[in-house]
Amino acid sequence: RKEVEQDPGPFNVPEGATVAFNCTYSNSASQSFFWYRQDCRKEPKLLMSVYSSGNEDGRFTAQLNRASQYISLLIRDSKLSDSATYLCVVNGGYNKLIFGAGTRLAVHP
Amino acid sequence: EAGVAQSPRYKIIEKRQSVAFWCNPISGHATLYWYQQILGQGPKLLIQFQNNGVVDDSQLPKDRFSAERLKGVDSTLKIQPAKLEDSAVYLCASSPRISNTEAFFGQGTRLTVV
Secondary structure, three states, rough: OEEEEEEOOOOEEEEEOOOOEEEEEOOOOOOOOOEEOOOOOOOOEEEEEOOOOOOOEEOEEEEEOOOOOOEEEEEEOOHHOOEEEEEEEEEOOOOEEOOOOOOEEEEEO | OOOEEEOEEEEEEOOOOOOOEEEEOOOOOOOEEEEEOOOOOOOEEEEEOOOOOEEEEEOOOOOOOEEEEEEEEOOEEEOOOOOOOOOOEEEEEEEEEOOOOOOOEEEOOEEOOO
16 A cells, blocks of 8 residues: 555646545554645645644645545635646655655646 | 755766766755656655755665765765666755655756666
8 A cells, every 4th residue: 555645636627616635644653744736847835734623725725634544635716727736745754755646636717 | 045956957868877966955954855756656755864864765776876965965866877767857855854844845857868
């Protein structure tokens, strides 16, 4: 089993749609979690950290379910500029950051 | 604040040749990572340094890959000899602490082995 698993997509959605991505992780001792965004041929950039209580940043909401070992990212009111690959990242201890394979999102007019 | 610097941006070599990549992390960042990202996949951790010590190199193919961070600042990653399957983007990242903090990435070096 992979340490971090994501549905590769692609998710093709119209502008204004709500889309959700899930990610599961295998190490129950993991302490911190992140969502990164990666545009085509660019480096990954931090989108948001994921806290136990859940957190929201504008149109983006991240949730953590420790009991089921999954993380989610919800994007509301999708924009064309949201088209990218979303990478789930889990801290495997001593800040060993383990990336999922990514979920591709394509937002169309 | 200057970001993570990497060079070169692109490199094309023939198989069995050697190649080296350089990374300068964000000033003051103690943790430095090298990741390999093959097209269509997520970044795979090759090696993680804390200052000039290795924290994790479990996925580094040590028969051909080596990395060093001698003075705890900049780092080099070397491949010798290169194979076709080493074609990938090599990403360097740094983070300020060793616990529960995000990493900041450089633009990467795109390696093509022909």
